[in-house]
Amino acid sequence: MKRIILAEEKKAGEWDLEFEEEKKPDICPVCSAEIYEGVLVFECPFCGNKMHARCVQPWIDERGTCPICKRPLLQKA
């Protein structure tokens, strides 16, 4: 009896993990927080990484490159 309950609990846990991974939100590489829907998101046209616009904006303003792939995002005037 006990054994069966334990097995069921483990199965449920594994399923939960898979399910969570499936719908895992993107992680902002700048602040390492999850990117929820509805916030302003910057998506790099080169590497496709997504990050919070407000996190990456200062970096882009300063360096003009993607913080992940380092490709130029701004033409320097």
Ligand SMILES: [Zn+2]
């Ligand atoms: Zn962020």
Ligand SMILES: [Zn+2]
């Ligand atoms: Zn990039």
